Structure formats: structure tokens, C-alpha cells
Amino acid sequence: MIFFDKVTKLYNDNSLALDQVTFAVEQGDFVSIVGHSGAGKTTLLKMILVEERPTSGAVYFNSTDIQTLGRRHLHRLRRKIGSVFQDFRLLPNKTAYENIAFTMEAAGRADKDITSDVPHVLELVGLADKFWSFPYQLSAGEKQRVAIARAIVNQPDILIADEPTGNLDPINTFEVIQIFKKINDIGTTVLLTTHNKGVIDALGRRVITMDNGRLIRDDKKGTYVL
DSSP: OEEEEEEEEEOTTSOEEEEEEEEEEOTTOEEEEEOSTTSSHHHHHHHHTTSSOOSEEEEEETTEEGGGOOHHHHHHHHHTEEEEETTOOOOTTSOHHHHHHHHHHHTTOOHHHHHHHHHHHHHHTTOTTOTTOOGGGSOHHHHHHHHHHHHHTTOOSEEEEESTTTTOOHHHHHHHHHHHHHHHHTTOEEEEEOOOHHHHHHHOSEEEEEETTEEEEEETTOOOOO
């Protein structure tokens, strides 16, 4: 599904973000990427979203070198990827329902699909009673669950989550991780970065460890080892 082939990223100031990184992610995998700040985790995710481009090497999505895609095909690729971030990125003037519906409208989805799918994903993340709540009326954990619902409503092939529990307390962290596991169980590939050792140990799934831009460990059922 995703294949990094000897990917190196060197920034203009000669700082090395990724150094000859090679690994594959298959459909249905749940992969956590760990490492200290500056290890290259976020840069790696940005490569998949084509927000950064390799200095050398290639990133493949379903056997296509994504760096060669034109604007139209790149737009189609990004629709196959759902993204969740530490800072939620909700539209403050829209309700939970409207934040998710807006994403579907942008993708050209029909009104009947919006009417059926938005309630479904809000129920999936445990927010069936928060349809018409604005972000300021939600807790941090609830905001992140809205962000997850928004990321999956267009049924992406892969969900990318960059430090999704970084602003959450332990209880909300646990709840969000359970949602990710549920999403993975129904077939969506999940790629997650985190500093949280408890999250990694609780998941018991594949763990890739980064250090100074290098992939130093790749464990099928790993723990947080740094």
C-alpha cells in the first residue's frame, strides 16, 4: 500500500530530516511511529501527504510514485487519506455535524450521503448527543473525536494521526485510542505518531522507531523502546 524506498530528506539549512528510510505499510496495518522530537516522524507523514518531497528516494502509494502525480491526481490521492492532528483544526463557527458535513461537501458528496453518514460517524466516535455543539462547547477529548469522525467520513484507505493524544488527559487518550482500534478493525489502515509510551504499550501493534532521521527498529508487536 505505502512503500518508502530509501527516502532521504535534506532541508535547505542542510539539516537531515530523513536518512535512507525504507519500510512498507500494508492495507489494514496499524503502525505506530515513535521517536524523540526531531527524529523525523512528522516529516515522514508529510511525505505521504506530499506536503514534503524527498531529496532522494521515492514514496509509493498503491505502486504509484506519488511525487510524479499532477495536481488533479494528487487531489484524488489526498482524498484517500484521512488526517488527525494534535490541535484538532475544527472550524470554530460550525457545529460538530457541520464540521464533518463540510468535509463531505468539499469532496462532492451527495446531500443524502451527508444526511446518513455524518450521524453514523458521530455515533461511531461516541458523540451521538453532540451533533449541534460548537467546538467551544466541547472538551478537548470531544474535539479530537469530532476531528477523527471528520477524517474517516469519506472512507479513506488510510488514517494518519500525528500526535493525536498530545493535548489529552489519560482518560481521553484511552478513549481516542480505542476509537482508532475500532477504525482499524473495520479495515482502515492507521499510521500514528506518538510520544506516549502508555499508548504504544496498550496497543501491542507494530512499532517503528525513528532516531535522527533513521529507522532504527521495526517490531511487529512492539513496545516503546528509546
